[in-house]
Amino acid sequence: xxxxxxxxxxxxxxxxxxxxxxxxxxxxxxxxxxxxxxxxxxxxxxxxxxxxxxxxxxxxxxxxxxxxxxxxxxxxxxxxxxxxxxxxxxxxxxxxxxxxxxxxxxxxxxxxxxxxxxxxxxxxxxxxxxxxxxxxxxxxxxxxxxxxxxxxxxxxxxxxxxxxxxxxxxxxxxxxxxxxxxxxxxxxxxxxxxxxxxxxxxxxxxxxxxxxxxxxxxxxxxxxxxxxxxxxxxxxxxxxxxxxxxxxxxxxxxxxxxxxxxxxxxxxxxxxxxxxxxxxxxxxxxxxxxxxxxxxxxxxxxxxxxxxxxxxxxxxxxxxxxxxxxxxxxxxxxxxxxxxxxxxxxxxxxxxxxxxxx
DNA sequence: GAGGCGTGGGT
DNA sequence: TACCCAAGCCT
Numbered sequence: 371x372x373x374x375x376x377x378x379x380x381x382x383x384x385x386x387x388x389x390x391x392x393x394x395x396x397x398x399x400x401x402x403x404x405x406x407x408x409x410x411x412x413x414x415x416x417x418x419x420x421x422x423x424x425x426x427x428x429x430x431x432x433x434x435x436x437x438x439x440x441x442x443x444x445x446x447x448x449x450x451x452x453x454x455x456x457x458x459x460x461x462x463x464x465x466x467x468x469x470x471x472x473x474x475x476x477x478x479x480x481x482x483x484x485x486x487x488x489x490x491x492x493x494x495x496x497x498x499x500x501x502x503x504x505x506x507x508x509x510x511x512x513x514x515x516x517x518x519x520x521x522x523x524x525x526x527x528x529x530x531x532x533x534x535x536x537x538x539x540x541x542x543x544x545x546x547x548x549x550x551x552x553x554x555x556x557x558x559x560x561x562x563x564x565x566x567x568x569x570x571x572x573x574x575x576x577x578x579x580x581x582x583x584x585x586x587x588x589x590x591x592x593x594x595x596x597x598x599x600x601x602x603x604x605x606x607x608x609x610x611x612x613x614x615x616x617x618x619x620x621x622x623x624x625x626x627x628x629x630x631x632x633x634x635x636x637x638x639x640x641x642x643x644x645x646x647x648x649x650x651x652x653x654x655x656x657x658x659x660x661x662x663x664x665x666x667x668x669x670x671x672x673x674x675x676x677x678x679x680x681x682x683x684x685x686x687x688x689x690x691x692x693x694x695x696x697x698x699x700x701x702x703x704x705x706x707x708x709x710x711x712x713x714x715x716x717x718x719x720x721x722x723x724x725x726x727x728x
Numbered sequence: 729g730a731g732g733c734g735t736g737g738g739t
Numbered sequence: 740t741a742c743c744c745a746a747g748c749c750t
Contacts, residue, residue: 427734432737468734503747506748577738577744637732676732
């Protein structure tokens with residue numbers, strides 16, 4: 371909770387929802403590294419942009435340490451634009467949705483080369499930067515540049531669906547919810563309002579077990595009045611996740627293991643990884659081995675859930691007896707694998723292999 | 729529009 | 740436990 375700061379009186383035209391929510395925010399705003407205290411000067415646009423991208427589909431507690439490390443290393447657009455691709459991808463390792471890191475770097479370079487090192491300050495221009503969509507453009511315009519923008523993310527969708535008791539299922543309800551959000555967004559302090567909605571959504575108006583008795587806008591809430599706000603928003607049923615199978619190959623040479631960078635696009639794109647063939651409906655076993663050596667197939671497997679499928683991977687190990695330079699990839703010291711910047715699924719595999727090999 | 733795209737936390 | 744899901748974007 372941040373210190374209370376003196377605020378100028380809000381315009382009388384401010385609707386009750388925004389007024390009550392902002393009063394609550396002034397007293398209860400979370401203190402976050404990328405956030406300015408309510409009612410104070412706008413925070414650094416670089417930090418707002420970085421935090422908004424890191425926070426896409428990712429919780430605050432997960433983002434915080436990544437944000438601290440990242441800003442210490444690359445504190446400005448210029449610093450990030452000049453960074454090495456491999457360093458940036460390694461710094462993102464474990465955070466997921468790796469296209470965000472690729473877009474962040476591309477975005478920093480666009481900003482440095484085409485925008486004089488300054489983030490554009492309108493939604494429409496922000497929308498042209500790689501990795502910035504409707505939500506992030508609105509959030510940056512409001513939070514970093516004080517513009518009135520309608521910021522709609524999953525928190526706002528949930529709060530607004532309950533506030534207006536919208537029964538239409540998502541995603542069909544999106545236009546309706548955006549129109550409703552527009553109606554409650556104030557002309558002034560739209561940035562604080564957006565962040566207040568986030569805090570409300572993450573701490574009080576939660577998906578399960580909303581704490582309505584603590585809610586500052588309960589009196590305005592039709593969902594609460596109707597008695598079952600936790601049933602909103604209604605969502606379309608989602609598909610079952612299929613299981614896919616694969617093999618990861620642990621090729622050792624002189625205390626090092628072979629790593630390869632994955633293709634720039636697609637799953638885990640641009641990340642360093644253990645060699646592996648495509649992941650398919652049936653177990654490929656040794657079909658896609660990176661080298662013709664005597665592979666040993668282990669009993670232990672690695673299971674990992676991705677957004678749209680479940681992976682079960684076999685582990686195979688072997689030794690490279692020829693000159694290290696005669697195979698594609700990077701030989702990484704086994705003792706230093708923790709600093710290789712591997713995605714979580716490969717970190718599971720390397721941890722398992724180090725256990726197996728002792 | 730719908731599906732591809734990670735991961736860890738909460739219940 | 741086995742789900743569900745979180746400050747979305749891109750194609």
